[in-house]
Amino acid sequence: MIGSRKETLMKLNPVLDKDGLLRIGGRLSSAELNEDEKHPLIIPSSSHVATLLVRHFHEQSAHQGRHITEGAVRSAGFWIVGGKRLVSSLIHNCVTCRKLRGKMQFQKMADLPADRVTPEPPFTTVGLDVFGPWTIVTRRTRGGSARSKRWAVIFSCMTTRAVHIELIESMSTDSFINALRRFFAVRGPAKLLRSDRGTNFVGACKELGLDTDKSATGKFLQEKGCAWTFNPPHASHMGGSWERLIGVARRILEAMLTKNAQTNLSHEILSTFMAEVMAIINARPLVPVSTDPESPTVLTPAMLLTQKASSVSAPSGNFSQGQLYGKQWKRVQHLADTFWKRWKMEYLSSLQKRSKWTNNQPNVKEGDIVLLKDAQAHRNEWPMGLIVRTVPSGDNRVRKLKCGS
Template sequence: MASLPSDRLAVDPPFTHVGLDVFGPWNVKSHRTRANNIDCKRWAVMFTCLSTRAVHIEVIEAMSTSSFINALRRFLSIRGPVKHLRSDQGTNFIGACKELQIDTQGPEIKAYLRDQSCTWTFNAPHSSHMGGVWERMIGLVRRILDGLLLQTSTTRLTHEVLVTLMAEVMAIMNARPLVPVSNDPEAPEVLSPAMLLTQKAGAVPTPPGDFELKDLYKAQWRQVQGLADHFWKRWRQEYLATLQTRQKWKGEKRNVKQGDIILLKDSQVKRNEWPIGIVVKAIPSEDNRVRKVEVKIVKQGTIKTYLRPVTDVIVLLSEAETNV
């Protein structure tokens, strides 16, 4: 396993180095006509600080690059300037960008980022594990929210309720512990992203009273608290209970080299049909470990070249063996 990137260890203010992803959509009630309610879709953009692990969520309401820039501007106005943005090229993010008509390479976004002195880096395709620091959070939150809002589709959420719910979700996530809880009664409060952001040890107090499913059909503020309580219960069961030390990839292996004959993993084809190709370029990281390669394969009679992480290639013959 590689050393942590410099973004994760930089001594900078929170949200200086950020990973982002887009998730959703959900249907919300926009306004009422004489005949019925008008529904529209909403998405959310999650920004994750790579050093403090804090998260910030902004709701997007329009399918345009302008709406995404507005969300980015709201984030920068609240959290301050960002030096570096990171995101993956997975189907979720790329698909959301296409659905939102966001051109991450377009002149409008590039000009805005240039004015903000900010750079945007994309991980290699099919390598979401390289962005695990934010993929872990957004994958879990997406699963909980999708299941939660699917069950409560009859409550007719409004835009205001959804935005408030995202704020409650953000508070719950930022209150999670970053280090193991000590058994020492004299030990200080457990460190959390919220403590680093607010410089306050206490969590945001919840309104008095118990909130049940029946509250989803009452006043809007009770709807939000009922949904937030259900999110907390699933967050506690599906995330907090799994916090433990994980160690893997401790053994040293040979680097993939140019000229290696490989088998390229492809989840879109049936078994025994993975294409065989050759490594045409090995791309080393700063520690001289190769984690990305360019591979050439023949697909449907056409020679194609792909950029892939080494986790998606299986070396069949090394470069030295092919020359024998």
């Protein structure tokens, strides 16, 4: 190591100036530059003076990157041996730079919850969200037409990935309960409801007053024997299974509205469009379409819901091909058994891989200072917070926490 440092200095041709300081002799003595640029002062990177110089010129250059900071140090007449590593280290630990350009904290992707991987009847466990609004014509008047808004509640089955959509007239508690009652009447009561406190649903929660302990919604759910689980705030990725389906529904509806641009949108027309959107989403393949001629059918949620075109009900029993021509209930059960076998072999195995967040990351700890991301504000305006409590998951990795100001 000593030999390597000596060789580095020899390449710089060091000389002593009149003050006894070590400077670079170099080969630029004939250049039209000032003395500091031709013969910079040599400073070892391990010295405290080098650290102070880099910090000073880093602030002078408005917290720019390594290249600009190192250029400012060199232009001032200082040659820091091993300066690249020192500059990179100081920029990495600079609080201002981390606030301006630091990456978001993440943890290794968690395992899927049990209700995503357990065969159950459709809509036993449901994720829901509210999206919209759309402006519709409610009635004709002498001056033109009266207009109002409509929203939609999407109910997504966590197991079969089927979708049910209900329109609501307002963001009130009564309107939401009516949509929930219609959903339970058509699809049957659910065992567990999941919803996201983040992004577009957090506003609906405030309007609906969704407190499962006190509100009318909570009383209604208690009567149905249904539990409600809320995801942590600002964690929309935990509801990604139904957030993605909202994007699909929006794209399908936009295509329908573009095709029918001349149609005055009414509640009846919007309700019809939503039913068609629901049918298109439920007819989507859950797994890549096979080119095998022995398996011509496509695995879709509609197979369970409509019991048409190789569709089914709930998993139970082993049935042979010959029983298809017997009683109708045996035919349905055979189709159900076929669906759930393919669901386990084809769909469930496709959930094994982690598409991102594949590596373990250090857990944040109580007492850490963090920057709280706010999608509605500029990064310079993001507030700082103190972690007051962490909530480790089953694998002892922290994915939920509580911050104080």
